[in-house]
Amino acid sequence: MKLGEEEERLRKSETREENWQRWGTYLPERQWGTVREDYSADGNAWAFTHDMARYRAYRWGEDGLLGWTDRECRLCYSTSFWNGADPILKERLFGLGNSEGNHGEDVKEQFYYLDATPTHSYAKALYKYPQRAFPYDDLVTTNRDRTYADSEYELLDTGIFDEERYFDMQVEYAKAAPEDTLIRLTISNRGPDAATLTVAPTLTLRNNWSWRNIEPGEETRPWMRLKEAEPHTIVANHKTLGRYRFIPLNEMPEEVLFTENDTNIRRLDHNFQGKQGFTKDAFDRYLVGGDAAAVNRDNVGTKVAFVFRMKLEAGETRVLRLRLVREDEHEPAPIDSSAFDECFCQRLAEADQFYAARLPSAYNEDERNVARQAYGGLLWSKQFYYYVSQRWLEGDPAQPSPPRERFDAPNAQWRHLFCRDILSIPDKWEYPWFAAWDTAFHMIPMAEIDPTFAKNQLLLLLREWYMHPNGQMPAYEFAFGDVNPPVHAWAVMHVYLIDAKSKEGKKDVDFLERAFQKLLLNFTWWVNHNDVNGKNLFGGGFLGLDNIGVFDRNMALPNGATLNQADGTAWMGLYCAAMLTMALELAQTRPAYEDIASKFFEHYVAIIDAINDGGDGGLWDEEQGFYFDRLERKGKEPIALKIRSIVGIVPLYAICLLKQDQIEKLPGFSKRLHWFLKNSPGLSRYVSDVESEDPEFKGSKFLALVPKERLLRILRCVLDETEFLSDHGIRALSKYHDEHPYEIELEGHKLVIKYLPGEGDSGMFGGNSNWRGPIWFPVNILLLNALERYHAVYGDAFKVECPTRSGKFLTLLEVQQEIGKRLVGLFTRDESGRRASHGDERRYIDDPHWRDLVLFSEYFCGDTGRGTGASHQTGWTALVATCLLRVSGSKGEM
Structure with a gap:
């Protein structure tokens, strides 16, 4: 069978013929407020705040708004904005720390992952940026003043989007080749009046030089500079990554700004009296604060931005085209706007072809949109994750020693742990770290689009640099030693079967055996420990x-x-x-x-x-x-x-x-x-x-x-609408x-x-x-899987009343379909155009610029289906795509 273009790229990536997955949407949305960046004595990760993120260099990664990076996060692209009213440059997503929210941490932004292919040959996302001053203080103080009995105070509740006074910032990436990324920014003024905007596409080299003593003559610090005779072309050089060019194509920027990705020590320590060079917060100080001395006029550094200042009339759209391409010894082939747009058209058509082969033709347009965004968000939620436990505990040679209390922290017993990988993350803002049992659920829908990544991800968490020598799997960043439900083996078996189906019955027995051998260790740990x-x-x-x-x-x-x-x-x-x-x-x-x-x-x-x-x-x-x-x-x-x-x-x-x-x-x-x-x-x-x-x-x-008789009694409760069965799935x-x-x-x-x-x-x-509840996709999916198996053993003759006391009797396969439809109904529009997961927010019903956007929440209200918890949990909640496959009658493993 002839492979489509995206399948062929996946094949070449798997066989290492071409490195199509070296670059992708791997840049974290939040690096601040994480355990690995926490160097406090009391273990309060949130002490590294959103405000500090502007001026304090990260040790273990980078972050940025809807960004792009290589698989080791060495060279990072993101887009920054300023509307002329905000107190700071919008360089990263804002949200509340755990002590600030009345229901815990929560991102307070409107952004959406719209599309992606497994090789990241194409990716699209949307950010909605208000034209008035962003209500940072209002969000913090109002949520802090609310009680647990109150709802969360969200960005839409502030009125900041009233009169549609905002910009739509659509970010798209298309690969012309594995090392040639085209970036298209489509900026639209949705408001009733003309509005001004500063757009600053930014390239950052991750700081890997501040943490160790550098011997004289040893040069490891990467650099960026303007290319000679090409005043708007940036050359970026990294010892292990290579040399790249960053080029504006259709418009030339008003300015090109340089600085260093170094901590502003004076802001971190007001008593500091030493010499300080250019710092991470220079663009914010220059563009917002007017500090002309903040940027490096010698046009060299480790952080650079093009500056586009624009005035958009009401309803006007502007497009910026950029290119990030490997240079090395060869001159990159030129590309004009026509060829640039043609590449985007081709990659989008290939993405359509790829998903057409995986989404049943029975899907209507809305179901196809939901599935596409679920898979897209799942792929956008792959993130570079770097954490070396021994180094984190002991500190770095060129930095002060960490507090002694660190050795009493929960993770002190995990000194073997060495993570420097692309990992599937539950939510790139709220949970920007792996969680082992979350990953198991993520890999079910992932296997439907990229079974090789799914298999490798499951094996990775069983490797000796993740798994504890005693056989325990690491739980998550805040406490690796916590105990998660042991669902890894279940996921391994299902991914094995999905992979075999995608390869027309060819089974990867080596994968199954490798996983099984390590799971034996984990099973033994479970028996001995619990x-x-x-x-x-x-x-x-x-x-x-x-x-x-x-x-x-x-x-x-x-x-x-x-x-x-x-x-x-x-x-x-x-x-x-x-x-x-x-x-x-x-x-x-x-x-x-x-x-x-x-x-x-x-x-x-x-x-x-x-x-x-x-x-x-x-x-x-x-x-x-x-x-x-x-x-x-x-x-x-x-x-x-x-x-x-x-x-x-x-x-x-x-x-x-x-x-x-x-x-x-x-x-x-x-x-x-x-x-x-x-x-x-x-x-x-x-x-x-x-x-x-x-x-x-x-x-x-x-x-x-x-047993059979007990199955009947439990299902009587499960299918009772006054107990577990809601209009939108099974309550927890x-x-x-x-x-x-x-x-x-x-x-x-x-x-x-x-x-x-x-x-x-x-x-x-x-x-x-x-x-975790009341309606939560992982436990619902496990139930649907079980019902399918019970139907296989009991057959069509075995029926149960569904709903309980309705007088309607269904086979267990029909019960599975009924629950599945209710779960899918969280995201698809009803007759009024409303999606239950969006609650009663009218924008998602009436506004053409909002109505097709879908959020994949962490869990859903047991009465109304309103999404709550983390808003971009396109890890396990991407299981709705798997659920859609089952409801459509498509055969497959779940």
Whole structure:
């Protein structure tokens, strides 16, 4: 089959014929306020503020507005603006730190990732810039004064966009070649009157010289300067990256400004009396403050900007064309405006072709738009991430030593960690660092468009410079040692199957084996660390489900008490199921894996027994028909924490098919399976025959954490619209707890949890106590995947009432479709033109410059579907694209 142009670029990138993925939208949107840039004694990352970011050089990266960089973030492009009214140059996105927001940190800007291809041969984004003074102080003070019971005060609430007085700044990138990037800035005045604007396309060399002592004669500092005889062409030189030119094409700038990407020490330390050169904040001081001495008139430096001052009439659009091209020994071929625009047309057509092959023809225009922006945001959220733990702990030779308290920080036990990679980030502003279990979910939609990146990303987090020597996977930057749900194996297996489908059945068994070997270490860590009583009932802490506990499940319990967690145990059941499936797949061609398959089969059965019975009743509550956490107390009766939450739904996820055609090829495993069924009657009851009439599963068996009769009872709650089933998906906490809060008294303290549809009202988790729910894509997708598997084993004859008490009975596949449609409905327009995720904001309904824009929030209100939490969570929320595929009836793995 002839490959399309983008597929061919991906192939050449994978085989290293051409380095099409060396450059991309990898520049972070926020480097300030991160742990790796924090050198404080108290570990307050937010002490490095947005204001400091103007004048303080970063140690571990760069940031900029909708930017572009190479895969090691050495040479960075971004666009800066000034409307003549703001107190500062707009060089990066603004938002609130955790102590400033009434519901935690939050970006306060209007920007949108619109499109991208996997090789970043084409990318498009939009930033909406107000024409009046940006309301920095208003956003901080108003949010700080609000309580947890109040909603967040957003940029749209300030009135700054009233009368449409703003500029649309569309940023596009197109690669003419792997090392030849064309940049198109399309600037439109949406307001009713003429307005002035300064646009400053900026090129920055990441500071890699301030952190070590440089020996005499050793020159490692990169540089930029004006090219001789070409007063508007910049030459940038970097020792390891090479030499590049930065060229304006259709308009010549009024000025070219130079400075150094160095800290303004006088602003950082007012007592500093030493000599200081040109600094990072020079362009802000010059353009906004009028400080003519701030910039280097010798036209050399490590940060440079072209300056375009323009006046746009009402409705007027202006286009700036720029080029960043590798020079080295060869003169780059010239390009005129016509060829420039033709390249953009060609790359966009190739992007259309690429996605046309992946988006079903049954999609309508709106669904296609949602999917395209979901994939686009997922690709824009790939980011350069640099963090060397040992160096961060000990400090740099040319800088003051870090505070001693650093060695007591949570990450001090992760000295082996060495990150310098392009990583899939949950949200490039709010969570500009990797999170292991987030990554697992990100890679499901990623595999649909770039399976090679998806596979490599999953393997990367299992490598020895990420995984702890004890087998634990790093959680996230704020505490690598936290415990995330072990979903990596589930993701590996699904990406393996998606990849095979994309390659017409050719399976990457080497990838599966490499992942499996490292997952064995992680599985062992989980068993040894989180099964504290050795009964196959697991803990693990909050496990990412912040909003579902009556207390913080991460805290140490008094008097030797332990918490057996329904979700912790179920996650381990899912882990076993995934490892068993992987081992059986590997054993098809590598018989040595038959033995380890038997191990995971028996361990899986033991976990099924533990959660359902285990000799002491397990975690099932027969009266309520649900699984609950159980608090074990020495010398006292255990307490079931009867909170109807996603904790009790997670057991549904763990179901494993033992296909007859697979098993009959494995005589060793088959022999042990039949021996087990014969000699373990108490446990063999958990291994059932497939009931479906589908010939694909004839003679097959399956194991599920939830027996059939208990499946029916849980689904009765899950599909009840007064409990979990909302108009927009499955809530993380049952609405039953709205009128029936759960209360318990422990150690003299009364604890209460109540259903909250959106933001939380507790500071238990830093003001973000409900940030995981109520409607949250990862747990919904896992449920849809499970329903598909239950349908495979029970067939069309097995039906459930959906919604509960509706009198309407559906197969489990039809239930999956129904929930999927509700999830998709968060983003697609209804009959009135409204997208539920945008709430009641009229701009997204009526205004042609807003109505096709889509935000991918972290989670969604359980009553209205309004998006809340992080606004650009196009990592796991990009799963809506996968969900769309399933709702459309397209076969695939989820």
